[in-house]
Amino acid sequence: MLALAGIPLGYRFVFVDPSPRAPAAATGEQLVCGYTDPVGLDALAACHVVTYEFESVPVEAAEALASRVPVFPPPFALKVAQDRLAEKSCFRSLGIGTAPFEAVDSLADLSRAVEALGLPAVLKTRRLGYDGKGQFVLKRAEDVERAWDAVGGAPSILEGFVRFERELSLIAVRGRDGQTEFYPLVENHHQHGILRKTLAPAPALTPELQAVAEGFATSILEHLGYVGVLAIELFQTGDALLVNEIAPRVHNSGHYSIEGSRTSQFENHLRAILGLPLGDASALSPSCMLNLVGSLPNSADVIAIPDAHLHLYGKAPRPGRKVGHITVRGVDAAELAARVSALEAVPGVRDPG
Ligand code: AMP
Numbered sequence: 237m238l239a240l241a242g243i244p245l246g247y248r249f250v251f252v253d254p255s256p257r258a259p260a261a262a263t264g265e266q267l268v269c270g271y272t273d274p275v276g277l278d279a280l281a282a283c284h285v286v287t288y289e290f291e292s293v294p295v296e297a298a299e300a301l302a303s304r305v306p307v308f309p310p311p312f313a314l315k316v317a318q319d320r321l322a323e324k325s326c327f328r329s330l331g332i333g334t335a336p337f338e339a340v341d342s343l344a345d346l347s348r349a350v351e352a353l354g355l356p357a358v359l360k361t362r363r364l365g366y367d368g369k370g371q372f373v374l375k376r377a378e379d380v381e382r383a384w385d386a387v388g389g390a391p392s393i394l395e396g397f398v399r400f401e402r403e404l405s406l407i408a409v410r411g412r413d414g415q416t417e418f419y420p421l422v423e424n425h426h427q428h429g430i431l432r433k434t435l436a437p438a439p440a441l442t443p444e445l446q447a448v449a450e451g452f453a454t455s456i457l458e459h460l461g462y463v464g465v466l467a468i469e470l471f472q473t474g475d476a477l478l479v480n481e482i483a484p485r486v487h488n489s490g491h492y493s494i495e496g497s498r499t500s501q502f503e504n505h506l507r508a509i510l511g512l513p514l515g516d517a518s519a520l521s522p523s524c525m526l527n528l529v530g531s532l533p534n535s536a537d538v539i540a541i542p543d544a545h546l547h548l549y550g551k552a553p554r555p556g557r558k559v560g561h562i563t564v565r566g567v568d569a570a571e572l573a574a575r576v577s578a579l580e581a582v583p584g585v586r587d588p589g
Pocket of ligand 1: 335358395396397398399403426429469480481
């Protein structure tokens with residue numbers, strides 16, 4: 237999707253991906269190799285600029301490249317985002333609200349953390365957790381050992397359970413000259429820990445809530461010396477926002493922006509890392525993004541619905557795998573809701589699980 241936004245601007249793309257069937261290969265030259273393979277690194281170092289859209293890229297690879305070619309977002313941002321303890325400590329040091337948390341390196345730490353935070357609480361591995369993986373919700377004191385087993389005794393953090401009203405995210409973008417643009421807050425719905433639906437802008441979004449989120453984003457962007465698109469995931473309770481986590485990349489909750497915004501997150505990410513002026517991030521109309529998870533609908537049934545736009549990634553369906561998404565727009569909330577209902581009735585749009 238980055239390449240699809242960049243080709244009309246006159247750019248060509250080289251990708252490194254260990255999977256021989258990477259969807260990106262349809263839009264540029266792919267090197268099928270690991271992220272630290274010198275062949276791949278040399279090919280990237282010959283580019284004008286390097287970016288990543290997968291946050292488990294090894295920090296060492298990004299750092300090694302950064303001495304040879306501009307790499308954005310900065311590897312420091314990747315390092316912070318890969319470690320939940322560093323990430324949450326960063327929010328705390330910037331005075332940004334986040335769930336109460338404790339570092340957990342042993343079963344004894346976990347028992348102490350449960351006493352400090354109370355129950356329920358969520359145990360999350362510090363590294364390599366996404367889409368709800370590497371997590372365990374503790375409800376009773378007897379859950380301590382089971383939780384520690386569930387995360388495989390890996391270095392973790394325990395977070396107090398937040399009784400949020402809804403989950404939101406903010407897509408922010410910062411250019412090489414420090415210019416920033418913010419997309420409107422969007423409302424996210426998950427199923428089995430996987431994003432299923434994004435409503436953009438978030439229903440009943442107030443300027444006050446948007447301003448709070450943008451204030452958090454500004455502090456984080458400046459602290460990280462950030463360049464590119466940054467996604468910030470938040471919990472809302474009443475008028476308050478807590479930051480859950482950041483993703484240093486274009487984000488699934490910003491996919492709607494291809495049709496829903498004046499400038500998509502993909503184009504703005506490229507503009508930012510290339511040192512170009514940023515584009516207007518405002519919404520064109522209310523829109524909704526539905527992820528296709530584990531199954532593919534009949535394309536004709538999807539695009540028969542007015543103003544519905546289908547994006548297939550060329551991936552074979554497997555349970556829990558994101559294989560595409562649909563964005564649909566409406567002139568107002570009522571028209572949008574009717575179109576979303578029509579789409580959700582198409583077989584294969586809703587997760588069979
Ligand atoms: P994460 O991997 O941190 O994005 O968490 C995955 C999902 O688990 C989030 O989207 C929330 O729905 C839920 N979750 C994560 N942390 C908490 C928390 N501290 N309290 C309540 N729910 C949480």
